[in-house]
Amino acid sequence: MPITQLLRPLTLCLALGGLASLPLQSQELQPQGEATEPEVAAEAATEAKGKLPLDDLRTFTKVYEHIRKGYVEEITDSTLLEYAIKGMLSELDPHSAYLNASSFDDLQVNTTGEFGGLGIEVGMENGFVKVVSPIDGTPAEKAGVEAGDLIIKLDEKPVKGMSLGEAVDMMRGPKGSDITLTIVRDGVDQPFELVITRDTIKVQSVRTRMIEDGYGYLRIAQFQVSTGADTLRAIEKLQRESGELKGLILDLRNNPGGVLQASVEVADAFLEEGLIVYTEGRIDNADLSYEAKPGDVTDGLPVVVLINDGSASASEIVAGALQDHRRAVILGTQSFGKGSVQTVIPLSEERAIKLTTALYFTPEGRSIQAQGITPDIEVERAKVTSLKSRSRTTEADLQGRLDNGNGGEAVDSKQREAAELSRDDLFKRDNQMFEALNLLKGINLFGQRHQSQPAPSMAQDISEAAEPPLVSDN
Structure with a gap:
């Protein structure tokens, strides 16, 4: 049966329902002067609010019938209806979409990596x-x-x-x-x-390595279902390998996001307590908040988070939470700015819609949508070349030179050059990581020089200096 034949009874019922819902007394009271025409119109508009617009529905059926009968190629009713659904969702925002059997399967597979x-x-x-x-x-x-x-x-x-x-x-x-x-x-x-x-x-979600003695590197490429647990194991591995971990670089550059719960678990790994993220939307279950569980697995270890314009969604949640709690220094460039939450709503075993249902906010109430996370220290990615002095001769190269007064080993120009080549390699390959490593060394050095009065850790600092979040967990 043509879709227009199915829609005509619906249109008629909607029209009758709309008329029947108008208050009868408004028609009776108007001649008595107790209600003006604008007042009646306002009442009718209030009653009609929330009902399908009949004129627009009729327009849809007309367009549908024209395409069905007059398009150069024959198209089935089911295909046209699927196109209509796709059109509705694609016009909402860039992240809402209709998922057919193929794309629905792809989405489910993506979360597993x-x-x-x-x-x-x-x-x-x-x-x-x-x-x-x-x-x-x-x-x-x-x-x-x-x-x-x-x-x-x-x-x-x-x-x-x-x-x-x-x-x-x-x-x-x-x-x-x-x-x-x-x-x-x-x-x-x-x-x-x-x-x-x-x-x-x-996709290997989490990777780690030691950059230098005592300084670890943790890269999260995408937030998958297992990313939270993988991150905890990665931190434990770095702690075992280093003996004493002095600082950690968390690299979220070009991380497009992924599973919201995974980002909460990653942020939780570095926080003692407090709000991580909250969401606000129109439906009842869209308003959610996520709190950190007691215990920072790194015990206040200095952390630098790297972000750039490819860091989106879940990666911005992690960066925003650690920034608001003064738990990490954010270094790099402005992030992508995707601050919305998509809910996948299955329509059948093979089809679903991905619908934007909420915006998320950092602990201090910042919306990331269309703005992104601004780094604490802005460092652009660049190709750099170090400048070296012409003379490579040092005191240790001279014949007859005196030994070190404290019995230390002399460092000649060849040894210095070997050390500089190692530093230059990181400097040329990734200047942002080079700056992050130098920052961690500075934080560690500052802490060593104030051992008599230890500086508060990043985790302690938030309890004393940060303002309370704009929302509570209720």
Whole structure:
């Protein structure tokens, strides 16, 4: 049966229901002068509020019928209805979407850390696909895709006019198959092409290593279901390897977000107590707050968090919570600014909608939406070259020089150069991490020089200096 035949009885019922709901006394009282026409209209508008707009519904059925009968190719009713649902959701905001069987399955797989495709977190901007961030170790990252890139063509097909879901579907495909991305990038005069070979994407959420003796590095590439537990194990591993951990760099750069609960668990690992994040929305279960459980697993260890314009959503929750609690120093550049929460609502076993249902706020009540997290210390990513003095000769190189007065080992120019090469490697490869490491060393040095009156840890500082959060846990 044509959809218009199904909708006509509905339209009639809605029309009758709307008329029947008007207060009868308003029609009877008006001739007696007790109600003016504007007052009656206002009452009618109040009563009609919340009901489907009949004129717009009739317009929809007309358009539907025109497409159904007159479009150059025949389209089934179920396909047209699916298009209508997609259109409704795509017009709400860049993150609400209709999930068909394929995209619903992809979303469920993403939270576990394994999926097929190129390995890019994307959104829409002015009708083009914008790269939020490439995921570490994926074909996109290896091919040179960068956060902020605009994809204007997929193979030879322009992206303009596609929905985000359609573009994502085109980027997905069998392992080993190629796709050509035409990219526009700030600072590059002309669009350029990248040929990327699709692969099965297996994201390792958490990675660690020691940068220098006593200073650890913890990288979270994406927030998955197991990220909280993986982070705790990673911190324990660093503590065992170092013997005495003096400081930690938490790298959230180009982290597109992921599971909200995972971000709460990661922030909780560094906090003794207090609010981590709260959400506000229109539906009853959208207003939630998350509190830290007692116990900082790092025992107040100095922490520097790295962020950039590819740090979004869940990574901004972690950075915002640690910043508000004065628990870590945030270093890098302004984050992406995605401060909304999406709820996945299943419609069947194979279909669902992803609907933006709430905004989230940091402990001090800051909304990150469309603003992002401002780092405490701004350091742009840059290519740098250290300047060295011409003369490499030192006192230790001279013949007949005196030994160290305290019996210490002499350090000649070759030993100094070897140490400088190691530092220069990090400086040239990642200047932001280099600055973070220097900051941790400074914090540690400051603490050593004030052992007689120990400086409060970052965790203690919040209990004395921070203002209380704007909301309580109720």
